[in-house]
Amino acid sequence: MVLKVMSANQAIAEAVKLANPNVIPVYPITPQTTISEYLAKFVADGDIKAEYIRVESEHSAISACLGASGTGVRVFTATSSQGLALMHEIIFAAAGLRAPIVMADANRALSAPLSIWNDQQDSISERDSGWMQIYAENGQEALDSILISYRVSEDKKVLLPSMVCIDGFILTHTVEPVDVPGKEDVDKFLPLYKPDHAYLDPKRPMSIGTFTDPNYYMEARHDMEVALEGAKKVITKANSEFAEIFGRKYDFVEKYRSDDADIILVAMGSICSSIKDVVDELRDKGEKVGLVRVRVFRPFPTDEIYEAIKGASKIGVLDKNVSFSIGGVLHNEIKAKMDVDAYGFIVGLGGRDIKPEHIKEIIEKTKNPTTQSQWIGLNKEDI
Amino acid sequence: MIEVRFHGRGGQGAVTAAEILAKAAFEDGKYCQAFPFFGVERRGAPVMAFTRIDDKPIRRRYQVYNPDYVVVLDDGLLEVVDVFSGLKNEGKIIINTTNGVETTEGADIHKVDATGIALDILGVPIVNTILLGAFAAVTDAVSIESIVKIIKETFSGEIGEKNAKAAKLAYEAAKEG
Numbered sequence: 001m002v003l004k005v006m007s008a009n010q011a012i013a014e015a016v017k018l019a020n021p022n023v024i025p026v027y028p029i030t031p032q033t034t035i036s037e038y039l040a041k042f043v044a045d046g047d048i049k050a051e052y053i054r055v056e057s058e059h060s061a062i063s064a065c066l067g068a069s070g071t072g073v074r075v076f077t078a079t080s081s082q083g084l085a086l087m088h089e090i091i092f093a094a095a096g097l098r099a100p101i102v103m104a105d106a107n108r109a110l111s112a113p114l115s116i117w118n119d120q121q122d123s124i125s126e127r128d129s130g131w132m133q134i135y136a137e138n139g140q141e142a143l144d145s146i147l148i149s150y151r152v153s154e155d156k157k158v159l160l161p162s163m164v165c166i167d168g169f170i171l172t173h174t175v176e177p178v179d180v181p182g183k184e185d186v187d188k189f190l191p192l193y194k195p196d197h198a199y200l201d202p203k204r205p206m207s208i209g210t211f212t213d214p215n216y217y218m219e220a221r222h223d224m225e226v227a228l229e230g231a232k233k234v235i236t237k238a239n240s241e242f243a244e245i246f247g248r249k250y251d252f253v254e255k256y257r258s259d260d261a262d263i264i265l266v267a268m269g270s271i272c273s274s275i276k277d278v279v280d281e282l283r284d285k286g287e288k289v290g291l292v293r294v295r296v297f298r299p300f301p302t303d304e305i306y307e308a309i310k311g312a313s314k315i316g317v318l319d320k321n322v323s324f325s326i327g328g329v330l331h332n333e334i335k336a337k338m339d340v341d342a343y344g345f346i347v348g349l350g351g352r353d354i355k356p357e358h359i360k361e362i363i364e365k366t367k368n369p370t371t372q373s374q375w376i377g378l379n380k381e382d383i
Numbered sequence: 384m385i386e387v388r389f390h391g392r393g394g395q396g397a398v399t400a401a402e403i404l405a406k407a408a409f410e411d412g413k414y415c416q417a418f419p420f421f422g423v424e425r426r427g428a429p430v431m432a433f434t435r436i437d438d439k440p441i442r443r444r445y446q447v448y449n450p451d452y453v454v455v456l457d458d459g460l461l462e463v464v465d466v467f468s469g470l471k472n473e474g475k476i477i478i479n480t481t482n483g484v485e486t487t488e489g490a491d492i493h494k495v496d497a498t499g500i501a502l503d504i505l506g507v508p509i510v511n512t513i514l515l516g517a518f519a520a521v522t523d524a525v526s527i528e529s530i531v532k533i534i535k536e537t538f539s540g541e542i543g544e545k546n547a548k549a550a551k552l553a554y555e556a557a558k559e560g
Binding site: 003005116169170173174175176177270271273274276277353354355356 | 398402405406409414415416417418419420421440441442443444445446448
């Protein structure tokens with residue numbers, strides 16, 4: 001293993017180079033832009049043998065992805081925030097047409113007020129689309145998750161698109177040591193994409209994405225539900241083969257000092273790195289606290305999360321998103337699916353920095369709850 | 384863990400400086416992390432960038448609030464940003480300036496005429512690599528050899544050579560100063 005210091009955006013681009021998609025339609029948007037720049041360079045230098053399409057919007061980027069994927073080739077795109085929101089219409093179509101697109105989302109707040117900074121509202125707002133979603137904690141996981149996502153998305157038992165979510169700036173623009181795997185190992189894990197389902201081929205004319213009357217629509221959507229739930233087995237197998245080849249073991253959730261914990265925090269993405277430091281500090285003082293990081297958000301790993309948190313007396317769930325009038329989405333999904341004593345905390349919207357004192361405040365408020373859901377880190381004088 | 388905060392303006396190279404420092408520390412055998420905090424996206428706006436260096440992998444991802452070292456690329460920022468904010472008691476601050484610097488906190492201030500060196504050697508007032516040379520001289524956080532190596536990797540050809548020369552000159556000057 002040779003570590004190189006790079007940003008998560010570069011790590012994503014290196015992963016795409018290794019996966020070698022045939023078509024890359026991308027529209028740049030902060031903080032995703034350097035992904036599109038690295039990929040343009042790789043294609044121009046001949047390091048990726050792909051058609052790089054400079055589209056005029058994100059709606060066109062994902063539409064071109066869907067069209068290209070419909071011809072049975074591997075595709076990649078990346079976006080963020082307003083770009084993902086503009087894709088919304090085709091996001092649902094891509095899942096419904098069972099296109100195994102892999103996309104990176106540089107998590108950024110949605111307007112208004114306009115913000116270029118991080119939260120996870122953009123991708124969380126696409127949670128009902130039928131896409132798989134992985135939230136990476138660091139640059140290494142960003143790279144690895146692209147490879148795993150292609151493997152899972154292209155599996156004929158799944159055939160659903162994947163979104164690899166990386167926190168804007170906090171990961172996209174942070175350089176740290178990352179291992180870029182060798183091409184031979186990647187080819188073992190992720191062979192060339194050979195579709196054997198419906199795809200467009202002039203020699204075998206057909207149409208896909210046709211009008212569907214009420215006799216068929218529900219069955220198509222039900223198939224997606226079955227496929228997404230069934231993806232869990234495929235993800236498990238991909239994770240274990242990935243670990244065999246590359247030595248890094250991923251799972252639906254990551255348990256950090258949570259087995260005997262009395263208080264467990266649950267969160268997604270880069271904030272988990274800061275939480276681990278706080279958990280270590282409090283453990284040194286004898287406090288039984290732990291972290292359960294939800295890595296795969298769709299398909300929703302109900303059993304894995306429940307197994308990881310059921311032993312705790314109280315649970316604090318951090319959300320970098322809000323569904324107004326009901327609270328954080330991860331918190332509400334955990335409450336809906338599990339009989340646990342869980343409290344919700346809205347944090348880090350629009351790039352509000354989450355400091356150790358905020359994490360400690362959340363742990364204290366989880367121990368002594370006064371309300372089901374609350375916002376942490378607000379400037380009191382501005383309310 | 385060593386924590387460093389860079390203050391610059393958009394386009395001055397504070398983010399690149401933070402990344403070169405991280406890569407140089409990694410070259411020295413340390414773990415590293417560097418990341419920017421942009422204000423509004425335009426040239427001239429105040430920008431911060433951060434570097435962390437440690438003997439073990441670095442996890443925490445919040446901004447640096449109590450830096451061991453601060454590097455200021457533009458002394459005009461002294462009037463608009465509290466560059467001393469949270470600086471540790473034994474901390475050091477390296478400022479690109481030829482003027483007097485007022486502080487009430489007794490910080491260990493190292494003044495570098497980085498703009499002068501830049502105009503002499505590079506012909507343009509780009510000071511980020513020069514301040515890294517001075518940084519290597521006044522701290523034990525990183526070696527000048529690694530700084531020079533990463534500068535040459537970051538900027539190819541003549542630009543890399545000139546930046547490396549300027550960084551070494553700033554290093555020698557700060558060692559003597």
